[in-house]
Amino acid sequence: MANRICKLLVVAAFALASLPVWAGETHVVIAKDMVFEPEELTIQAGDTVRWENHERRQYHNVWFREAGEDPVPYFFPEESYEKTFDEPGVYPYVCEPHEQRGMKGVITVE
Ligand SMILES: [Cu+2]
DSSP, X not given: OHHHHXXXXXXXXXXXXXXXXXXXXXXXXXXXXXXXXXXXEEEOTTOEEEEEEOOSSOOBOOBOGGGTOOOOOOBOTTOEEEEEOOSOEEEEEEOGGGGGGTOEEEEEEO
C-alpha cells in the first residue's frame, strides 16, 4: 500500500515537473528627462513592469491613483521600482512630484 502511494507521488511529481514553467515577462520603462519611456505600454497578465530611473540627479515615483493605490516611495538615479500586473485592465499612473509637468504613463494589461 505504501509502495503504491509512493509510486503515485513519483508520478505526480513528474507530471508537475513537466509542466511548462510559467513566468511573466519583465518590461522596462525608463524615467529620464521628466518623461516615462515608453509612455504607453501593453503587457500580458502576469507580466512585471520595472521603472528604472536613468536621471543624473532627479528622483521619481509612480502613483496609480485611479486604482486607489498609494504613491510608491521615490526612486533615485540607478534605482528602480517593480510592479506585477495580474489582472487585465488599463492602469494609468503619474509621477507624483512631476504630474504638473506632464510626467505620466499608462500600462494596458491584456
Ligand atoms: Cu517624476
